[in-house]
Amino acid sequence: MSEMAVKTAGLAKSYNRGKESVQALRGVDVEIRKGETLAIVGRSGSGKTTLLNLIAGLDKPTGGKILVDETNLRELSDHDMTAFRLKNIGFIFQFYNLNPTLSALENVEVPMSLAGMPSAERRERAIELLTSVGLQARTSHTPDQMSGGEQQRVAVARALANKPQILLGDEPTGDLDSKSTKALMDLLRSLRKDTGMTMVFVTHDPLVVSRCDRAIALRDGKLVQELSRSDIEKARIGTMENEVLEGVY
Ligand SMILES: Nc1ncnc2c1ncn2[C@@H]1O[C@H](COP(=O)(O)OP(=O)(O)O)[C@@H](O)[C@H]1O
Ligand SMILES: [Mg+2]
Structure with missing residues (x-):
């Protein structure tokens, strides 16, 4: 069994914009341990x-290699990719992306329903999940009846529904105040302790970076820097002069 949750080599992605081609990733090598x-x-x-998005299997590379838990994503058909994603990947977004017409409970049930879990079982698990994120009293509320922090915790419960190996977040605290950000990061830390899940967060928030084991910096589609936990600490107290970090902090 590999120690690596994710391994990319020469990963490249270009988009077509009219006649132009935009090179969003230009050969990224990254390994993320379980x-x-x-x-x-x-x-x-x-x-x-x-x-x-490439790690999540939401989009396909145009070059290079990407292994997620030893599965070569480029070899999967669209159908197999959807199944792989449903089972292995949890995703949280900056603006929560909850279904506004569904209750918290129903939102959390969606991925289980897609995975074919029987309704009594998924209801029970959805309640369990909402309890674990501290929202047992909010199960019947719709998103507009909840604060941003609460909605993001519903989104976390939904992301965990099918017990993924990997949790990904695209600026997951970008819409939260600092108190809700701290609460969310505390929640994620305890989830991590309980599940051993691998977590990857795109973020601009120094607090989120400070809670990670490691940070990588991208510039113009290339990996330009890799920071260990102690580098992160140093950067935070301002002893490191660094163009990349200045963009971040
Ligand atoms: N669907 C798309 N079509 C065309 N260009 C895109 C698309 N998505 C992203 N890009 C371009 O790819 C580059 C990287 O974008 P993105 O990955 O969204 O960067 P970031 O998340 O760091 O802001 C940018 O130049 C962006 O304009
Ligand atoms: Mg972005």
Whole structure:
């Protein structure tokens, strides 16, 4: 069994925009260990979302290699990719992306329903999940009846529904105040302790970076820097002069 949750080599992605081709990723090599929490940082347009979406199997590379838990994503058909994603990947978004017409409970049930779980079982698990994120009293509320922090916790419960190996977040605290950000990061830390899940967050938030084991910085579709936990600490107290970090902090 591999120690690596994710391994990319020469990963490339270009988009067509009219007649132009935009190279969003230009050969990224990254390895993410199982159980590790990684931050992806970098200025707007540097390719962070593209990298995360490729890891999630939401989009396909145009070059290079990507293994997620030893599965070569480029070899999967669209159908197999959807099944792989449903089972192995949890995803949280900056603006929660909950279904506004469904209750918290129903939102959490969606991925289980897609995975074919019987309704009594999924209801029970949805309640369990909402309890674990501290929302047992909110199960019948719709998103507009909840704060941003609460909605993001519903989104976390939904992401965990099918017990994924990997949790990905694209600026998951980008719409939260600092109190809700701290609460969310505390929740994710305890989930990590309980499940050993691998977590990858695209973020601009120093607090989120400080809670990660490691950070990588992208610029113009390339990995330009890798920071260990102690580098992160140093950067936070301002002893490191670094162009990339200046863009981040
Ligand atoms: N669907 C798309 N079509 C065309 N260009 C895109 C698309 N998605 C992203 N891009 C371009 O790819 C580059 C990287 O974008 P993105 O991965 O969203 O960066 P980040 O998340 O770091 O802001 C940018 O130049 C962006 O304009
Ligand atoms: Mg982005």
